[in-house]
Amino acid sequence: MTNAVTLDRAQxxxxxxxxxxxxxxxxxxxxxxxxxxxxxxxIRMDGAWLGSIEIAQNKAFTSRAFDMATKHLAPLAEPxxxxxxxxxxxxxxxxxxxxxxxxxxxxxxxxxxxxxxGKPDQDHEVAKAAAAAF
Amino acid sequence: MTNAVTLDRAQxxxxxxxxxxxxxxxxxxxxxxxxxxxxxxxIRMDGAWLGSIEIAQNKAFTSRAFDMATKHLAPLAEPxxxxxxxxxxxxxxxxxxxxxxxxxxxxxxxxxxxxxxGKPDQDHEVAKAAAAAF
Amino acid sequence: MTNAVTLDRAQxxxxxxxxxxxxxxxxxxxxxxxxxxxxxxxIRMDGAWLGSIEIAQNKAFTSRAFDMATKHLAPLAEPxxxxxxxxxxxxxxxxxxxxxxxxxxxxxxxxxxxxxxGKPDQDHEVAKAAAAAF
Amino acid sequence: MTNAVTLDRAQxxxxxxxxxxxxxxxxxxxxxxxxxxxxxxxIRMDGAWLGSIEIAQNKAFTSRAFDMATKHLAPLAEPxxxxxxxxxxxxxxxxxxxxxxxxxxxxxxxxxxxxxxGKPDQDHEVAKAAAAAF
Numbered sequence: 001m002t003n004a005v006t007l008d009r010a011q012x013x014x015x016x017x018x019x020x021x022x023x024x025x026x027x028x029x030x031x032x033x034x035x036x037x038x039x040x041x042x043i044r045m046d047g048a049w050l051g052s053i054e055i056a057q058n059k060a061f062t063s064r065a066f067d068m069a070t071k072h073l074a075p076l077a078e079p080x081x082x083x084x085x086x087x088x089x090x091x092x093x094x095x096x097x098x099x100x101x102x103x104x105x106x107x108x109x110x111x112x113x114x115x116x117x118g119k120p121d122q123d124h125e126v127a128k129a130a131a132a133a134f
Numbered sequence: 135m136t137n138a139v140t141l142d143r144a145q146x147x148x149x150x151x152x153x154x155x156x157x158x159x160x161x162x163x164x165x166x167x168x169x170x171x172x173x174x175x176x177i178r179m180d181g182a183w184l185g186s187i188e189i190a191q192n193k194a195f196t197s198r199a200f201d202m203a204t205k206h207l208a209p210l211a212e213p214x215x216x217x218x219x220x221x222x223x224x225x226x227x228x229x230x231x232x233x234x235x236x237x238x239x240x241x242x243x244x245x246x247x248x249x250x251x252g253k254p255d256q257d258h259e260v261a262k263a264a265a266a267a268f
Numbered sequence: 269m270t271n272a273v274t275l276d277r278a279q280x281x282x283x284x285x286x287x288x289x290x291x292x293x294x295x296x297x298x299x300x301x302x303x304x305x306x307x308x309x310x311i312r313m314d315g316a317w318l319g320s321i322e323i324a325q326n327k328a329f330t331s332r333a334f335d336m337a338t339k340h341l342a343p344l345a346e347p348x349x350x351x352x353x354x355x356x357x358x359x360x361x362x363x364x365x366x367x368x369x370x371x372x373x374x375x376x377x378x379x380x381x382x383x384x385x386g387k388p389d390q391d392h393e394v395a396k397a398a399a400a401a402f
Numbered sequence: 403m404t405n406a407v408t409l410d411r412a413q414x415x416x417x418x419x420x421x422x423x424x425x426x427x428x429x430x431x432x433x434x435x436x437x438x439x440x441x442x443x444x445i446r447m448d449g450a451w452l453g454s455i456e457i458a459q460n461k462a463f464t465s466r467a468f469d470m471a472t473k474h475l476a477p478l479a480e481p482x483x484x485x486x487x488x489x490x491x492x493x494x495x496x497x498x499x500x501x502x503x504x505x506x507x508x509x510x511x512x513x514x515x516x517x518x519x520g521k522p523d524q525d526h527e528v529a530k531a532a533a534a535a536f
Contacts, residue, residue: 006448007445007448041444046407051196053440055223075214138313169438170437171438172321174311178275180274319467319492320467342486346481346482
């Protein structure tokens, strides 16, 4: 119980995300999953979209599920593209717009962050700022 | 038990929506959710589409989930647009065509209305008329 | 559009239920389904259990699904009894405790009411009072 | 964006719960929902059961859904008791063992906490300690 590296890191990350979201003035939902793709920490800022509670978590899930930022999935998921239809896999938890980022330790993805509440570009920026705390 | 502001307001809203729907001659399903996105009141007008019972409720849900009219979501959800795929989030309850409107008290969304039974434009008009009762 | 017998009746029923619930001082969720077992009207009284929004609707559904009061299902659903396991049928919408009542016109069930928010006995009483308005 | 009362309170609560869990030496998942029964904050302590991520959230959900501690639901949900079968309502999110507590401000439930990771008695104790921070 003395060793709480994963949770402490996860909380540093959501706190850093919150600061960035406050700076740009958009309330966000912010989630962090661990290497096993299980939720480690989550916050909803006051006034953040209720519909984004799930989306933030699913962006984190998606980033770890495919080890890439969610914003890279949208073009791949269009008709005629290699991952057409991927958003309906994994019980519908795959999000294909920006706001999810995997975090690496060397070669390995060790956690992922998902942010939702603004425009996908804003979500991605907040996720990047949160990732920088890691 | 003497204080029933939320329900009384919700019923005024559905009643106003019903009047507008009668005026344009299209039977509608009309739902109101509260600030916490929980159903407060619902009516189905005689002859209204059965398949719209759920859609009306989900339009109300969506309007509160993202604090915007549902008709603004469709263009954002197309391939290449920022929210491509959003309709498969939140257990498929996100509706991206017209008929849902959030209702604000100052800055805050305090309830939302969802209407379904006609063309999305008609649904939106009925929702607007209902909102005017608020 | 001038003929709104079903909705008007449904609203009379929920209003009568509301009055009874106010009399006993327990806020309730009250739902009415029509003969086709589709939702016709719903209200949540201020302060009523959020978890009962669905239960009230499902009690109405169950009463019409099996044309009997929901309180008669519990003993039938116990281990060793004829309907053991019935609560997991119909997508889990079958409620086996009191609060749902079918409404007959002669031989035929023409609608059903579901009430949830208090003890099942209270729910059943409110449903009965609501049914009396029919 | 300057007003973050809900999130700040939710984080105080999960932090207080974490301290109690560390004291008894059992890693826990801890969730807080707001008055509308939407997730406000969540933490998973290192080593906490992965299967309890959802249970902690569902305990918080259940406590707000029925405005009571989840440990009071088990005896009511047994065969022959008033709420037999309630655990299959609300999409299976109703948890009927200890670890969920509603938090009141005067008469009104304004949030709820759910804890999962130990024995239900331990979960309840941690939830109580967390509630004391409120």
